Amino acid sequence: xxxxxxxxRKINGKELVYLDTAATSQxxxxxxxxxxxxxxxxxxxxxxxxxxxxxxxxxIYENARKKVAGFIGAVSPSEIIFTKNATDSLNIIAYGWGxxxxxxxxxxxxxxxxxxxxxxxxxxxxxSTGAKMEYxxxxxxxxxxxxxxxxxxxxxxxxxVISHASNVLGTIFPVKEISSIAGEMGAVTIIDGxxxxxxxxxxxxxxxxxxxxxxGHKMLGPMGIGVLWARKELLGKMTPLRYGGGMVLDVxxxxxxxxxxxxxxxxxxxxxxxxxxxxxxxxxxxxYGMDNVRKHELxxxxxxxxxxxxxKGLKILGPENAENRTGxxxxxxxxxxxxxxxxxxxxxxIAVRSGMHCAMTLHKTMHLPASTRASFxxxxxxxxxDKMVEVIKKAQEILGR
Amino acid sequence: xxxxxxxxxxxxxxxxxxxxxxxxxxxxxxxxxNPLCGDQIKLQFEIEDGVIKNAKFDASACAVSVISSAYLxxxxxxxxxxxxxxxxxxxxxxxxxxxxxxxxxxxxTLALEGLKHAxxxxxxxxx
Numbered sequence: 284x285x286x287x288x289x290x291x292r293k294i295n296g297k298e299l300v301y302l303d304t305a306a307t308s309q310x311x312x313x314x315x316x317x318x319x320x321x322x323x324x325x326x327x328x329x330x331x332x333x334x335x336x337x338x339x340x341x342x343i344y345e346n347a348r349k350k351v352a353g354f355i356g357a358v359s360p361s362e363i364i365f366t367k368n369a370t371d372s373l374n375i376i377a378y379g380w381g382x383x384x385x386x387x388x389x390x391x392x393x394x395x396x397x398x399x400x401x402x403x404x405x406x407x408x409x410x411s412t413g414a415k416m417e418y419x420x421x422x423x424x425x426x427x428x429x430x431x432x433x434x435x436x437x438x439x440x441x442x443x444v445i446s447h448a449s450n451v452l453g454t455i456f457p458v459k460e461i462s463s464i465a466g467e468m469g470a471v472t473i474i475d476g477x478x479x480x481x482x483x484x485x486x487x488x489x490x491x492x493x494x495x496x497x498x499g500h501k502m503l504g505p506m507g508i509g510v511l512w513a514r515k516e517l518l519g520k521m522t523p524l525r526y527g528g529g530m531v532l533d534v535x536x537x538x539x540x541x542x543x544x545x546x547x548x549x550x551x552x553x554x555x556x557x558x559x560x561x562x563x564x565x566x567x568x569x570x571y572g573m574d575n576v577r578k579h580e581l582x583x584x585x586x587x588x589x590x591x592x593x594x595k596g597l598k599i600l601g602p603e604n605a606e607n608r609t610g611x612x613x614x615x616x617x618x619x620x621x622x623x624x625x626x627x628x629x630x631x632x633i634a635v636r637s638g639m640h641c642a643m644t645l646h647k648t649m650h651l652p653a654s655t656r657a658s659f660x661x662x663x664x665x666x667x668x669d670k671m672v673e674v675i676k677k678a679q680e681i682l683g684r
Numbered sequence: 685x686x687x688x689x690x691x692x693x694x695x696x697x698x699x700x701x702x703x704x705x706x707x708x709x710x711x712x713x714x715x716x717x718n719p720l721c722g723d724q725i726k727l728q729f730e731i732e733d734g735v736i737k738n739a740k741f742d743a744s745a746c747a748v749s750v751i752s753s754a755y756l757x758x759x760x761x762x763x764x765x766x767x768x769x770x771x772x773x774x775x776x777x778x779x780x781x782x783x784x785x786x787x788x789x790x791x792x793t794l795a796l797e798g799l800k801h802a803x804x805x806x807x808x809x810x811x
Contacts, residue, residue, distance in 0.1 A: 620746035622721060622791060626689060638721040652722035652744050681690050682698070682747060 286311040286567075287662055297632030300667045305450055305478060305611045305658035306636055307500045310564075314503055317563035321556045328552055330529055344555045347562035348545075354565045355495065356486035357512055364511040364518075364545040365558055369477045370400040372496035372511035375548060376473055377404030379521035380494075385441055387413030392435055392470070393444040394419045394427060395648045396452055399641040401475040405444055414441070420648075425452035425601035429460055440470045447479035451642045451656065452601030453584075453608035455479070462491040471517070477501055481660070482580055482609045484573040487512050499557065504564035508557030511548075518544045525550035576661055580610035583659045587612055587668045594675060596683075600654060611658035613640070616675070619682045621655040627678035633671055689748065689782050698747045701754035705740045712806040716798030718790060723749050727798040729760075731806060736760045736768060741795065748780075748788050753795040755779050765803060771796065 285291075287309045292299045301309055321343065327336035329344045345360070352360040366372045381404070385391070391405045395418050409416055417440075419431055436443070443465040448455045462472040472492040479485055481502030487495045494517065499508040513521070523530055523541065530550035532540040541547040568576060585605035591597055596617035602608050616624060625637035636656045639646045646653065657671060707713075710728035717724050723745035730738040739760050741753040756776055760768055773793050777784070784792055 620723075620749075622723075622746035622748070622788065623690075626748075626788070630690075643719075643722075646722060652724065681695060 286313065288312055288315075290662060294632040294634070295630055300631075300633040300670055302657040302659065302663065302667070302671060303634045303636050304481075304501065304660040304663075305640075305656060307506065308481060308503050308660055309662065310503055310505065310560075311567055313567055314505065314560050314563045318505060318556045318560045321559045326556075329555055330546070340555055344553065344558050347558035350562045350565050351510055354569070355480065355510075355512060356488050358488065358515065361543075361545055362512055362515055362518065364513070364548045365553055366496075366509040366511050367507060367554070368498040368500065368509035369475055369496045370498075370509075372509050373400055373473070373475060374404050375511055375524050376494050376496070376513070376521075377408050378524045379548070380471075380517065381405065381408035381442065382411060383520075383522060385409075385412040385414040388439060389414040389441040390417050390437070390439045391415070391442045391444060392417050392419065392440045394421065394446075394456070396421060396425070396449045396454070396642060396645045397444065397446055398450050398475065398477070399643070400477075401444055401446055401473075402644065405442070418644075419445075421452075421454075424603055425449065425454045426607065427454070427456050427461075429457060429464070432461055432464055436464055436468045436470065438468060440465070440468060442471050442473060444473045444475075446475040446477070447485070448476075448482070448609040449601070449642075449645075450478050450611070451613050451640050451645055451654065453478075453611045453613065454601055455483075455607060455609055458492060459490050462493075466491065478609050478611070481568075481576075483577040493517055499561040499564065502561075502564055503567055504561035505557050507554050508561045510561075515544065518548075521548070523547050523550060527551050529553075571661060579661055580659055580663075581605045583663050583665065583668065584608055584610050584612065586665050587657065587659070587671075590668055590672045591675075594672065594679075596679065597675070600649070610660065610663075611656060613654045613656040615651060615654050616679065619678060621653040623682050624655045624675065624678050627681065628671065628674050631670070631674045631677075633667075633674060635671070689784070694747070694751050694782070697751050697754050701750070703739065703741060703754045703757040704743070704750075706742055707738060707740050710740075712802050712809070714798050714802040714805060716794055716801065718745075718749075718794050721746070721791070723791060723794060725749060725753055725795055725798055727753070727795065727802055729802055729806070731765070734765050736763050736765070745794070746791055748782070748784065748791040749794050751782075752776060752780055752792040753798075756795045756799065760799070765806070768799065769803060771799070 327340040329341040348360045465472045473494040476497040480497040495512040500506040527550040530547045600613045621637035707728040711731040713728040725743040739757045
């Protein structure tokens with residue numbers, strides 16, 4: 284795929300094989316150009332002043348919001364808040380909604396597989412309010428049994444916090460069913476879509492959740508821009524996290540009036556170029572087609588699952604079939620630490636992630652010190668998977684005891 | 685592959701170091717953890733009259749952590765506690781002679797952190 288200039292780089296004298304998209308995706312030339320065009324041609328602060336550039340910049344920024352709203356099926360662009368990243372979005376929910384609405388005795392229900400970004404804001408809310416965290420356990424293949432969800436949702440559960448797809452196991456969780464079960468019990472559902480939105484079609488209305496968060500940089504966009512979607516009525520009940528310029532309508536000596544949603548949640552000069560880059564990434568993905576993204580990843584993931592299963596002493600975590608997964612595979616190798624696997628792969632130009640992937644609770648639950656993760660995207664090829672498998676075998680020869 | 689990290693003599697240390705194991709009656713032991721990657725090293729020391737008589741480590745850790753632990757313990761046999769305290773990060777990295785990326789320097793110095801904590805712990809029990 285020659286839209287991605289970085290993929291022509293040599294790493295340690297070898298062709299780069301980039302298998303770390305779950306951490307951040309590479310960026311196509313189109314996105315890089317959109318960002319530099321913005322700074323070359325349109326740069327001015329938004330929502331302020333009357334000059335032409337300021338107007339242009341505001342329009343570009345608001346168009347980006349419309350594009351993102353359409354991409355995830357929001358009811359209106361005013362349900363889209365631009366943030367720094369998914370972590371920022373999830374914190375805005377925890378501070379702006381959680382602190383206000385939870386109290387002692389309430390329960391925050393989540394899974395053992397959550398990324399720290401989806402877990403820690405709620406641990407903080409629990410510490411501050413006296414609410415309690417409870418966890419949904421997973422099946423041995425890393426899936427979630429809906430019966431487990433039903434049995435754990437009591438009327439004390441006020442919030443269900445879950446990732447749409449696990450960044451370690453790859454599991455796509457049944458968020459639609461969970462949102463419906465939670466809704467019936469009067470609980471609010473918060474979904475971290477960081478590993479979902481880049482990889483398959485997501486529609487927040489058909490899921491039926493209350494909050495949805497994701498990052499731009501994992502879906503071909505730049506770092507520094509993220510999205511928080513929330514139902515309009517919930518946005519109206521949230522307290523802003525950041526007070527300052529741009530988020531206020533009127534200020535007197537002892538009072539102020541907040542700007543309308545979503546502006547009141549975007550205090551300070553926003554990352555307009557980031558929003559432009561994200562909109563360009565959405566264009567790129569829509570041109571490619573989200574169904575084609577999914578199709579390509581299913582093919583690559585199934586191919587990689589089959590190849591990795593042949594490697595002796597290698598254990599794959601998570602669901603057995605590609606259909607139940609997003610485009611990533613995490614594995615452990617008998618007797619070899621994941622950092623060593625990653626280092627040997629790196630020496631051959633192959634980039635994978637090793638460690639706990641910000642999911643310490645999950646690793647502790649599985650009694651694993653660490654694991655290695657290969658993650659895929661539209662630029663991943665079968666030849667690259669072959670290369671990875673070949674070098675994994677080499678690592679076993681060098682390090683096997 | 686000419687990656688210096690996985691060269692043969694280091695792999696020999698990784699697989700067969702005599703310093704790996706457990707002591708039956710250590711004067712002090714610590715479990716040093718690297719929360720970032722989940723590595724754990726247990727360090728045990730037998731200390732007599734202020735001198736390190738014996739030392740062992742056991743690890744659930746990567747090759748860099750294991751090799752640096754093995755080399756660090758090699759340096760410690762027969763050293764006084766004062767001498768042991770003076771071993772620096774630079775000295776240990778120099779002994780390893782591996783070209784490490786920044787993220788993996790932490791793996792290489794985990795054992796040294798453990799040594800520091802073990803010596804502190806030992807001195808506190810003597811007070």
